[in-house]
Amino acid sequence: MERKGVAAAAGNEGKREFLDALANGLQLLEMFDEQTHSVTIQSAAELLGITRPASRRILLTLAELGYLQVRDRFFSLAPKSIELGYRYFRSLGLAASARPHLFALSREMGVGVALGVLSGPDVLFIERIEADRPIKLDLRAGDRLPAFAHSLGRVLLAQLPPAQLADHLPAGALNRLAPHTVTTRASLHQELSRIRERGWSFVNSELVHGLFGAAIALPSATGWSTVGLNVTSIGEPWTTEEVERRIVPALHACAENMKPITDALA
Structure with a gap:
């Protein structure tokens, strides 16, 4: 250089x-x-x-x-470096600008909606709207969850070049966090490959029993997506067919509505 x-x-x-x-x-x-x-x-x-x-x-x-x-x-x-980018998003007003779109999607579908980025082995929420339902997840902007077991984190992991993926996975074993947690790296890599092919992730009872969610990576002018959008709910999970037919199109519609906002980050 x-x-x-x-x-x-x-x-x-x-x-x-x-x-x-x-x-x-x-x-x-x-x-x-x-x-x-x-x-x-x-x-x-x-x-x-x-x-x-x-x-x-x-x-x-x-x-x-x-x-x-x-x-x-x-x-x-180190993972802390991503927090500089998180502060950038906040200072740009990404969260405030995106909030009406996230809120509309949340109320339309009765789900929690979030924007997030990778921070080391975690997914870091830039903004999150809670579902208007009796059962609350108590998650908000600035909170973190293990990326490998979360739909938003997983769709962003699938965007990474192989050389960078290891930096965003736990150093040791993939702990079983819930009944269906993927606990082997081979199985996780297979799932990330499927996500790359179809363009979305669906996770059910891998982070918390009964918690399920779907996510997409937001389009980027650079070709490497760093921000993801997801919806989550608790209770009777969606089928894979329903995710593909109903949930994913709603995520893409929300992403399209936010395009003028996310394009400003390129």
């Missing part, structure tokens, strides 16, 4: 106030992508065009703050 003189971008007027260390730290976070999963002190120094000691201080500071994790000599993004 060629460094483009970050300090110069600040202009002559702001040079005295410009913090090179902060700029280098932010630029380092921006380097992680599909090709760059981790860096060493030396490779970060080369990418940033700074000395090795300066690179070491930046990496260790970001690790101490929780934005990077280190394994052997390699530094990679």
Whole structure:
């Protein structure tokens, strides 16, 4: 990656106030992508065009703050880094702008509706509307659930390149959380493959007994969806045929209504 003189971008007027260390730290976070999963002190120094000691201080500071994790000599993004994106969504007003559409879908179908993103091994809710029913799930924006056992988390896991998938799965075994939880990685990978083929996920009694939900990934101009939309309910579950015939089209209609909002995130 060629460094483009970050300090110069600040202009002559702001040079005295410009913090090179902060700029280098932010630029380092921006380097992680599909090709760059981790860096060493030396490779970060080369990418940033700074000395090795300066690179070491930046990496260790970001690790101490929780934005990077280190394994052997390699530094990679830690789950906390996604919270910067979550704050971005909130500051953009994504949640507030999407809320009327989520509310309409919730009341139309009598279900809970949520937007979410991946945060490490969890799905992090950006916004959630509770169903207008006696039984409440007591979930709200900012809450997290295990992604591998949740419809919204699972549809986002299916969008990931294979090299990144491991970073969003539990480090150890897939614990049995409910009667039908997928507990082997082979079975989970098969299910993610099915989701990629059909474009939606359906999960029943894998996270909590009696809780079922369906989800889609919101279209993205980049081709890599990072935000998902799901509906959940408790009680008599939908059949797979009903999900495909009735639920998925309703999710896509809601996504289409929100397209001007989500396009602004591209």
